[in-house]
Amino acid sequence: MTDDETTLVLHRVLKAPRPLVWRCWTDPALIPRFFIPRPHEVEVIEMDVRPGGRFATLFKVDGNEFENDGSFLDVTPEERLVFTDLLLKDWQPVEVKGMGFTAELRFADHPDGTDYTAIARHRNAEGAEQHKAMGFHEGWGTVATQLEELAASLKA
Numbered sequence: 001m002t003d004d005e006t007t008l009v010l011h012r013v014l015k016a017p018r019p020l021v022w023r024c025w026t027d028p029a030l031i032p033r034f035f036i037p038r039p040h041e042v043e044v045i046e047m048d049v050r051p052g053g054r055f056a057t058l059f060k061v062d063g064n065e066f067e068n069d070g071s072f073l074d075v076t077p078e079e080r081l082v083f084t085d086l087l088l089k090d091w092q093p094v095e096v097k098g099m100g101f102t103a104e105l106r107f108a109d110h111p112d113g114t115d116y117t118a119i120a121r122h123r124n125a126e127g128a129e130q131h132k133a134m135g136f137h138e139g140w141g142t143v144a145t146q147l148e149e150l151a152a153s154l155k156a
Contacts, residue, residue: 051074
């Protein structure tokens, strides 16, 4: 957790080129290959990578299904990707609140590949604590490792 009690941060250097790491995060065919710790699965329902575009997935965990619906807030190619479950596509407010957070992904060049930062901002400290207790660092850390493996296996 950071000094701000509503924010969780994961930082890694991924041994894969930034354009390929970006491609993994913006290609709906690649999301299922890294975006949930194995052996769990994720299915992309819709992924319209533009500000206001829908980002909807279905997580399959231990026989249970969890739908995540939201939207992209910012898409700065190969630098920044921001999405939330607080707004639906085209800036429509959510009726039912999910986890209630906004994720910001930052990508920068690094001599070993990509400087990668995942930031999760929550409505309040309780939400951040709940996310942390659910295993934010472990889960998003596993996702970062799987992302690194996938990106490194792709051809530019």
